[in-house]
Amino acid sequence: QPWRRFVLIFTIANNMLRLHYFDRSGLIISRPTNILKNPVRLLEVLNTLTLAHPNNLGYDPTMHMCDPTCKGSHADLRENAVGWIESHDKSHLSIMSVLWRSQGFFSRGTICYRVQTSDGTEYALKDCWVAEDKKNHEVTVLKMVEGIPNVVKLVADWDVLYDGESDCTYRIRASHGVCASGFIRRFHRRLLLTPCGEPLVLYSLKLELLRAFHNFVTAHELMLGRHVLHGDLSPNNFIIHDGQGYFIDFDHARIIAEGAVSVPSEGTVKDLQLS
Numbered sequence: 001q002p003w004r005r006f007v008l009i010f011t012i013a014n015n016m017l018r019l020h021y022f023d024r025s026g027l028i029i030s031r032p033t034n035i036l037k038n039p040v041r042l043l044e045v046l047n048t049l050t051l052a053h054p055n056n057l058g059y060d061p062t063m064h065m066c067d068p069t070c071k072g073s074h075a076d077l078r079e080n081a082v083g084w085i086e087s088h089d090k091s092h093l094s095i096m097s098v099l100w101r102s103q104g105f106f107s108r109g110t111i112c113y114r115v116q117t118s119d120g121t122e123y124a125l126k127d128c129w130v131a132e133d134k135k136n137h138e139v140t141v142l143k144m145v146e147g148i149p150n151v152v153k154l155v156a157d158w159d160v161l162y163d164g165e166s167d168c169t170y171r172i173r174a175s176h177g178v179c180a181s182g183f184i185r186r187f188h189r190r191l192l193l194t195p196c197g198e199p200l201v202l203y204s205l206k207l208e209l210l211r212a213f214h215n216f217v218t219a220h221e222l223m224l225g226r227h228v229l230h231g232d233l234s235p236n237n238f239i240i241h242d243g244q245g246y247f248i249d250f251d252h253a254r255i256i257a258e259g260a261v262s263v264p265s266e267g268t269v270k271d272l273q274l275s
């Protein structure tokens with residue numbers, strides 16, 4: 001899997017064994033155990049790691065990436081699929097490729113997949129861990145800009161469920177009673193979007209690129225008319241589909257208050273550079 005729900009790492013230093021638990025909200029380190037004084041504890045750890053169900057090692061049961069042993073053996077997937085991911089109706093969407101994944105474990109951990117339904121309809125699927133106070137922010141913004149040409153369209157959004165409940169970094173921590181002050185709950189969310197295009201840098205002709213920029217300027221003005229400032233104009237946040245440019249990624253979008261003419265800056269501070 002491109003990412004896991006959480007990662008467990010064991011370290012031994014000066015004969016002291018520690019467990020390090022990482023998820024999107026941060027890190028927890030266990031109290032140390034001396035493996036010379038308590039060798040059974042070390043055996044228990046090795047035993048647990050070896051026999052644990054993959055779910056208990058952080059694997060996400062709502063998706064699957066194929067390996068050489070299973071590739072091509074899934075009757076419900078599209079040809080050339082590299083895996084599947086659960087949709088909001090529990091059906092399997094075929095993963096055709098991983099479009100983009102964020103670096104580092106903390107924070108959103110965004111991954112974008114190119115997916116297809118069983119009838120071949122293609123979408124972009126965004127998988128991310130969103131802070132509780134921004135849980136529905138991107139969805140709210142996408143609904144505000146719905147219908148504007150050259151802006152990616154939201155098809156569906158949902159909480160990823162684990163054991164029948166919304167998957168959240170709080171669930172594991174609460175069971176150990178270790179939610180420190182400043183802890184931010186992050187919810188595992190998925191957004192299904194259309195169209196699924198190519199990165200801006202893969203433009204085929206300069207004319208196509210110029211046309212895409214014209215699309216962006218027009219769409220940006222229309223979004224401002226609906227009190228939405230995209231706020232993160234970096235090359236990663238534009239795609240080209242069928243010769244048209246589209247805005248994507250509204251994580252950093254700002255909603256401009258009625259009557260206001262500016263919002264505090266946020267997002268990627270980078271010039272768009274063309275080479």
Ligand SMILES: [Zn+2]
Pocket residue numbers: 064065066067070071072074083
């Ligand atoms: Zn497989």
